[in-house]
Amino acid sequence: MNVVWKVSHRGVLAVLLGMTVLAMTAMAGNVTHDRLVNSENEPGNWINHHGNYEAHRFSGLTQINKSNVADLKVAFTWALGDIQGGGTAPVVFPFSGLEGTPLAEDGFLYITSGWGVVTKLDVRGGRPVLMWRYDPEADKDWAPSVTCCGINNRGVALHGEKVVGIVIDGRVFALNKNDGSLLWETQVADPGIAEVMTGAPLVVKDMVLTGMAGAEFGVRGWIAALDVNSGKEIWRTHTIPGPGEPGHETWKDDYGAWKTGGGSTWVTGSYDPELNIIVWGTANPGPDWDNAYRPGDNLWTDSTIGLDADTGKFLWGFQHTPNDPYDYDSIAENTFVDTNINGQYVRATLHANRNGFAYALDRSSGKYIWGTQFVKKLNWTKGLDENGRPASYDPNTDIQTYEPGTAAGRGSVTEEGERGAVEGISCPAHTGGKNWPPTAYSPHTGLYYIPVIESCNKAFAQVAPKNWDPASREWFLGGAPYFTFEDPASGRITGSVTAIDVSTGAVRGKWETKFPLLGGIMATAGGLVFTGLADGGVVALDADTLQELWRFETGSGINAPPMSYMAGGKQYIAILVGLGGAWPQWFTDSTPELKKAVPSNVLYVFSL
């Protein structure tokens, strides 16, 4: 794959595109490594979770463009059902929602619901026909009880003639793409110790990679690779280094906080075939709010890490929020862009963090290039220093407080279980900044589009019990966050689409929304940016000016990213509609109108 070429010689690309589309019938049905690497060559398909391995979430299709998007109409919808809730104690979810990105290949769609049910639709004729539906039959109590943020599933992966999926209860499985029959299934994560799965798997060569969730319950995060043909595990790399491994010294307690220190991996990573590296984000350290429980920087939580794709060997890491007292995961996707930044050619990886900053790193080394505040409200640090560290980080202490008043803390309290003496008000809130709903990058505009959550929350710490056992399957938070729209200190939570110029790191524009932006983003070669809103709107913006060009109201809430595909010579835009996840459960009091949202799990598909 020649990335420079892809970005700079668009004319040549178009010719090659045409040729490849012709050749596609021959390739159809067999998703090879080459096809996944060069997915730009088949813009009518969407065969990688994040659009391509570089996580651009960019569609090369141009049929729907600025000049005609105003005529976009619903082509069809498909009700997925699977709305039932789950969990007993400590967590109960009254209903589940949709967070997935559908995959499309040759006029077939592969869609998941929160419970991991996979639906294959034949949409070649412009109307949906059910091919098969596979239900992995997740237990509705066991895993959801240790799931912080909803009964979620963000999609499947394709390999050869197979569809690879995950279940919230920690299973990874492969289906025959043609009839939906089960080929293999492996239990990879263990809900017995609070490990669950929500992120779409990532196929790399003949492996399927998966992360896990559970950093609110005392897990130690990892990424695992399985043989995609057998389901047998090939490697597993923990995000928190064990004794003797570099970085272990950043856990300075003497009771093994690293063993239950979080750093889960619940959003799909990116893959660079030339460097043969996987770049993945890691979640918060645990316990979330009692950072005195885990003195030290707590590597590699809240970090972007680079791993050797074949062996899982740790290559480099960059930590965004050391000794985090705010629950600022670095979980979000990592977007590869090869371009000139400040006059120098770099292979960059971009990332928009919960902590309110977007970062560009050199993805061969993890070296910092730029950092930009993309939220309006940010109070926890006075910017970043020249190495990308929070400027308010204090190298002379093991327990960070950052800017006074922003971090909750123990204060003078020492007794296990007692409420800490110091409350904090931080902006962004623990929701982020920007949460998992993915960004998009357009090679045409050179802009990086971030779905933003403008937020603040209050939090208090609580002295967490030592020698935590994740098998207790209880919250391991060391405190709690709280907010309500009526409290001036936290207030309402709103959002925006914020565009950043990758070549400089400067914010180029904002399109503001009444509610937090919980749908992800897709950019297109038609000069458009699509997204879904928490109160049900699907919108298209001008990719250059962020001006709204089209809107459709679904009457529900959206918590999933749009994608695009071609069938029968026609371009379609698809998005899953059904607000579940963390928002209705924990955060609606900052967005009171959303309390009335009725759950609905429906696929919407639009065309001209």
Added chain:
Amino acid sequence: MGMRVRIVLGIFSLLLAVCVMLPGVAMSQTSTADAAAELRKGKRLYKRCVPCHKQDGSGGPSYGGYAANLRDTQLNHEEIVAVITDGRRKKGMPTFKPILSKGEIETVAKFIQTQFKAEP
């Protein structure tokens, strides 16, 4: 809306109010069936409280705040109704005024009292 329609509607809602009030009178000799229905309704409404207060009302820390233990609340019925209605703005207890009717708040308050609150 025309004048006539409005008058007809007005009379209709008066009648409706009377009808709605009648069962209230009958409540004094509540049948077990009514009580069971009321309990079911309370349980359904309480689902909105479960994320923070837990299924058994014990509360504690969660991703949504540190909720009070409703099993040993010292509040009386009116006070419970007031907390549910107005919330405690600065402590993380949401207001339910915008989403639950007065009747629903009564029902869920009673549910807490009968199911969780330790009787003296």
